Amino acid sequence: MPLYSHSRISTFESCPLKYKFSYIDKLEAELGNSIEAFMGSMVHMVLERLYTDLKFLKIPKKEELIKLYNKEWKKNYDDSIVIVRKNYDAENYRKMGEKYISDYYDHYHPFDRAKTIGCEMRITVELKPGYTLQGYIDRLSFKEDGVYEIHDYKTSGHLPSQEDIENDRQLALYSLAVRKMFPDVERVILIWHYLAFDKELRTEKSEGDLEALKKEIISRIYEIENSHEFKPKESPLCNWCQYQPICPRRKHLFKNEEASPEEFAQEDGVELANTYFKLSQKKKEIETQMDEVKDKIYKYADRNNVDTLYGSSVKIRVWKGESVKITDNEEKREELINVLKDINLYNELLKLDTYKLSKMFRTGQISQINQSLIKPYISKEPIYRLYPSRFDWPGD
Ligand code: SF4
DSSP states (O other): OOOEEHHHHHHHHHOHHHHIIIIISOOOOSSOOBHHHHHHHHHHHHHHHHHHHHHTTOOOOHHHHHHHHHHHHHHHOOTTSBOOOTTSOHHHHHHHHHHHHHHHHHHHTTOOSSEEEEEEEEEEEEEETTEEEEEEEEEEEEOSTTEEEEEEEEOOSOOOOHHHHHHOOHHHHHHHHHHHHOTTOSEEEEEEEEGGGTEEEEEEOOHHHHHHHHHHHHHHHHHHHTOOOOOOOOOGGGGGOTTGGGSTTTHHHHHTTTOOHHHHHHSHHHHHHHHHHHHHHHHHHHHHHHHHHHHHHHHHHHHHTOSEEEOSSOEEEOOOOOOOOOOOOHHHHHHHHHHHHHTTOHHHHOOOOHHHHHHHHHTTOSOHHHHHHHGGGOOOOOOOOOOOOOOOOTTO
């Protein structure tokens, strides 16, 4: 059984294909780190240094920390770091990190609200025998008797709501480990430092919450272990995914990365996408116009009691009939089935719904055993569907 982590489980939830690339195929990332991740790691490193110094009874000056941040930034920054938001450059991000450190320092100086036990502490939680989860706590501290605090630094530009925080699983899982590690634990307070906003968000979990969470995580791990298909799941996070160049959902974008605007416009796939999109727009317009004209024709035919309209060398025959709708009432539907059986019409009407069957196969609604029972009677052929939509280039 592999060692799970919160980020491993979250990766599966956000995109099963990314999970496969990263954790099953263990592929090297195709793209470099995002600038957001890089800036976050630099800020974390500085805060770790701050609390390590404090353990040695040294309160570093703010300027020293900023100097360290800038020195490490310069040393570690390289061209492989990806900036998705094209309106901003590395300097914007560097300054943001600098400000986060400065605000944090002013907010918490002289840093004596709690005693630090450790920074970047590796913890493991045994969810059940054979199911172990590992993680790293940014900072663990304790206050008066039995009150422990798990601190997490966030450099994201998005401030979550208190409800989001209540539903967050990561620190709650870490609190399970802390409860196990220290027998005198009375309370474990979970604290997120949203550095961009110089704001703390806090919560605590009851034993009941943690038990429910354990069950939820175990069942998610079962789901991962029993997955056979790892499909791409597109979301705004794709713009930051390091596997975009090999993912079928994004590969085409990267295929033409080096092309000049002229070469790009002439590439087969680009031409096909542009042509199809234009045609589908036209088709939509025509369909709307046709629906309006059709409606007018029906009304004209009813009003004038005619079933054929003549134009200049054209005629339109208007067919009017009735379609049957079956009641939604379950009991009545059962009765209808019995009536149809009595009058020998049921088998006639019972058609094999291949659309539904295909969907059931695709979505895994039929167990492997049942699939093998059905397979001798069916064959599978590829089908294609196109879903045209507008696409904003990352960072536009
Ligand atoms: S680019 Fe998007 S869909 Fe593709 S693997 Fe990455 S997250 Fe998944």
